[in-house]
Amino acid sequence: MNASHDYQRVYVWQQPVRWFHWINALAIITLGVTGWVITHPPALMNSGEAWTSFWFGKVRFVHFTSGYVLLANFLVRIYWSFAGNKYASWRNFLPLTKAQLREVWQVLKVDIMQSSDKAVHALGHNAVAYFTYAATGLLTVFQVVTGFALMAPTSQSWLPRLFTWVTPLFGSEGAVRTYHYAGMWLFVIFTFIHVYLVFYHDYVEGHGVMSSIIGGWKFMEKHKIAAQEATGISGLPTKSRQTGSRPKV
Amino acid sequence: MSLELETLPKEQTIYDQVIARGVSRREFLGFCAWIGACIGVQGAGVDQVVKALETKKRIPVIWLHFQECTCCSESFLRSSHPIVADILLDKISLDYTETLMAASGHQAEQALQDTMAKYKGEYLLCIEGSVPLAEDGVYCCIGGKTAKGIAEEVAEHAKAIIAWGNCACSGCVQAAKPNPTQAMPIKKVIAGKPIINVQGCPPIAEVMAGVLVHLLAFDAIPELDNLGRPKAFYSRRVHDTCYRRPNFDAGLFVESFDDENARKGYCLYKVGCKGPTTYNSCGTIRWNGGVSFPIQSGHPCIGCSEENFWDKGPFYERLPNFPGFGVEATADTLGQVALGAAAVGVAAHAVMTNFRKRNEIGEQTGENAEKAETADAAATDDHSI
């Protein structure tokens, strides 16, 4: 297996995507942890006076701040899905073309049913991955909307107040909190599976998936790249395929 | 035998009556300022209160009782500041209320009809209790008529409607699942009339009084929130006016009733306090003349001024049960089950993947099964440059 010369470096994840990813991951982990603490505050102190500390207030502060970060970062990513390369494009996230749908089926066959015939070797994400990330995006929107709705009644600032319409939709703040809390669980589950899958794909396919989200590059056999170009699967028809040399962004 | 309304002399203003009762003008003005403060006006606004009370006769009030526990009436009777209680008795003319009126049966029904006829379009309709709609309303009948029929009849020419308490505002306990009588709040029964929802189970006495005074003094509906509650009393969460709030921010919590922390008055968040999602004046006005309120007496807020608070329990847990599942299915249980399922799935998947990978590698490296072992171990390296 010394076929390394067959491989080609492909610059998949541009800087904004990578920054987005890690800021996003950090924000979500922070929000998840602080959110968990908000629901289940640990019995840190058995005695004390209220003026001596403000730790629960701080936890909530961190949560809210991370909430703003999550939103801002998300908006940047939306922008980049129009401005970035084809792997970053918004089109990937909606499995609308026939080719994408076919690929969804393929991936499910391989990943879930473990059939080994036509493994999908995607340069960007495979179609299923894109689709789950789209769902994650929706989940982010949901958390942002419910989170800011929970902030709205006591906030003086304009942003949370954009979300005053949300609570009536759920019936009560209690309900919004429950759903917001449930959203946390969905993120926990996503992260768990997501990280597993990253390892899994790295292990099974060996295209450098894992390092790509840091460095930006993936590695793939040339014939596979060619096959992908031909079928148009995983990645829409190329305008400018970036290979070999480091691109501008 | 009964007194004839018509034979009686001219109607007096509230001011006349108060002064005639020996209340000084200074006390009267003091009261106006207090009421003004309650309903959020100052300066010139207070003058307006004074003027209104000086020149207005008592509003005729019809108070209907449907599916209720009558504790809204009871609460109303507890209105605290003595002068206020007196003025309230003299400020409105409570022409019909089954709880207190002298007349029963036909005479009571007559009193209702008289007020409706004499003060068409002028009387204030207060409703305590919910209206059952199932089975054509047979679950609540008065004088042989259904609550629904009576509500519609009396509402038609009412000037405005006050829905007292959680029953009239959102159905309260009888509307809790499975709501056997289809108990409905007033807003679901009557359309086309201004309805003021004075929430709580029951509402605080001074809030009830304050709403009446607002209507009388300004001849206008107070500003309402999106659930129809007067903002003057329902725009802040109990949590934001709670004197235990510093403990919340400091992370000092009661872990269990009557523990060390409970005895120090720490925050009741962890024993289920619904203060963070409940809009009411308990933290500011407090109860029974400002003596205390649930949290001050050690019990978490159960959210009694919120819609359907009965089904958002259990009361001793902070987050409501997840709707649509069994009572015990909190988000936590569901989340843990889902995460558990994911973990099991992932584990199984990982094992299967391993087998598949071995097979693939076995195919690539030839029939020699022994070699597969080494290849497998080196698999990751194989793909690196």
Place this chain on the structure above:
Amino acid sequence: MSTRIVVDPVTRIEGHLRIEAEIKDGKIVDAWSAGTMVRGLEIILKGRDPRDAWAFCERVCGVCTTVHALASVRAVEDGIQVQVPPNAELIRNIMFCAQYMQDHVVHFYHLHALDWVDVVSALKANPAATSTLAQSISHWPKSSPGYFSDIQKRLTKFVESGQLGIFANGYWGHPAYKLPPEANLMAVAHYLEALEWQKEIVKVHTIFGGKNPHPNYLVGGMPCSININEANAINAERLAMVGDLLKQGQQFIEQVYIPDVLAVAPFYLDWAGIGGGLDNYLCYGDLPTNGFSDISSYKFQRGAILGRDLSTVHPVDPRDDTGIQEFIDHSWYEYEGAAAGLHPWKGETKLKYSGPKPPYANLDTDAKYSWLKTPRWKGHAMEVGPLARMLVGYAGGNAEIKDAVTATLGALNAPPSVLFSTLGRTAARAIESQLAARWSLDFYNQLLANIKAGDTRTFTREKWEPSSWPKQAKGVGTSEAPRGALAHWIVINEQKIENYQLVVPSTWNASPRDAKGQRSAYEAALIGTPVHDPQQPLEIIRTIHSFDPCLACAVH
């Protein structure tokens, strides 16, 4: 020929009560009592956390608020076998007594008085004579001629305003009103004073339970922690306030309520022979002084009296399958084998209306005609309430009760037999208010003594977690609500409520007749009541009010 009259709504009660009565020769020959509103609480409670039940049950009634919460936490504690700490018991007892004081005073002045007091006649009273009258019966300071004159002026202004409010269309001038104008004026003054007073005594509930109506309770104790060195707990200031409130409460009862009852009663002694009704009386007892499970420690005794026979007090066991049962022969419910009575642990609640389509003029009283079920004890119709409590205590040789009853009878110069009447019920209520006021201070002093001795516990955590409960449990929580014997039966299965049944004082008293045609207390008490003018139901509501009806309670 008899005429049938209908009184609906019966006012100055809690809830929706309808009375139909057959009148012949100026007397009632038959009567039917119907509850016309239902909410289905017993259905709603199913499947919930037993620790939440008290809050649901408390909303059964805002007039006797607290008593259902108390019965409910007791039922659960009985089921999961937990004893509350002594202080919790004392606090509950203090709240119980405060409830008696408030509820009974409000009943007498605001719900019952206008049956005996002609407000319009008070306009003709001489304030000086009123003052003399008031001072002759009590030391109560508000009794000067000037005071009564002011009240009279105020009343006159009110009437002259042309807006009569709650007094419109009353039965003023009816020949059944017997009080002289001065007594009427005094009563009007006390009507207003009692209105002020009642909002004070409930502050006892506010301190321990956070609010009134509907103070908070807790399974396993009480939520209010005691800490005499802390601003955020029950401390010296809070306790002092409770003490003051109780003392002021006692003062009002002894200096206003009791003298008023004793002053009014002699004018209505004919009503000591009217409205007796049933001969059977039932009490569960209450005010434990050594834990709820020690029935012998109760201040109010448990027991039953049959056939007015005061020589025997029969034992009562709420767990006995064949003791307390509910029937639905004349009630709008259904279940399999509906002819059988069900013990509440096996009770069923399934609404099934079969009455006339509203609007209706009359109910079909031969068939089903009420939302109340019909409870029976060993097949007997029983009266519950203050009269039952005083009789059971009297017959059972309870010294305090016996003394109080004897003193009142002495003051009225009447034999014990007058108790079996409309007037007797009203007097019994006053007598026990006096006892409750006195006892509340005993409990209060005991609470102080406990705290002084270092015991500040108000709650036990031992059985708080449902995981510590048996898989299946059954409990019964009994109490003596102001209106009588109250009990909740709970069946717990896998930490959830499987069945919950309430049999409430007004259910006993106001229920429809049973399959054997035996009338319950209201219907029985109305038989023989004179009615001067069938168009004016004053006498009917007099007897009915003597029970202090609560229909929200009765049906739930």
